[in-house]
Amino acid sequence: MDETRVAGDSDSNSEEGQGITGTLIWYYYICRREVWLMSRQIVADQQDENMDWGRFLHEYAYSREKKEVAWETVKMDTLTNRQGELVVAEVKKSSSYVKSATMQLLFYLYRLKASGIDARGELRFPEERRKEPIELNEELEAELKEAIRQIKQIIAQETPPAPAKIKFCGKCAYREFCWA
Ligand code: SF4
Secondary structure (H helix, E strand, C coil): CCCCCCCCCCCCCCCCCCCCCHHHHHHHCCCHHHHHHHHHHHHHHCCCCCCCHHHHHHHHHHCCEEEEEEECCEEEEEEEEECCEEEEEEECCCCCCHHHHHHHHHHHHHHHHHCCCCEEEEEEEHHHCEEEEECCCHHHHHHHHHHHHHHHHHHHCCCCCCCCCCHHHHHCCCHHHHHC
C-alpha cells in the first residue's frame, strides 16, 4: 500500500515468479533502477510473515476478509471469501500509478492460479471512493511473464540501471542516493 517504501514485502520464491515480489512488479512499471536497488534488500527480508499453504487455506476458509495475507511471494492487502469466490484486493492511495497497481495485483492472481486457486482482483482507491475489478487473461498473463523475465534480468546485473529523472523520483526513498 505504501508506494514510497524501500523494501517491505516479505515475498520471495516459487517457479515462474521465483524471487519476484509484488512490490518488484509494482516498481518495474515505475523505475527499473529501483527494482535493482530493492532486490538487493530482499534477501535479508524473506521469511517470517510468510505462511505455509496449510495455514493460508485455514485462514481463507475461516475468515470473511483477511487483511495483509502473506504467502510465499504474495502479500495481499485483503483477501475475501465472497460466497465461495476468492477476491484479492489491493489498496492504493491514489490511481496515479494504476498500471503498476494492476500488474502487481495480476501477479498475485497469477501466483494463486499457478497453485490451482481461481481468484479475481479488486483495486481499491478509498480516497477516491472507487474500486476497479481486475481479471487475469491470456494477454495480461503473457505481459506479466515478460515483466517477470525482465525483472530477473535486471536483478542479475552487477550494477543498477542508470538513473533517469521521472516524476516519481520526488517521493522515492532512493532520491538522495540517485540524485544527491
Ligand atoms: S530516485 Fe528516481 S531514478 Fe532513482 S530509484 Fe527512485 S525513481 Fe528511480
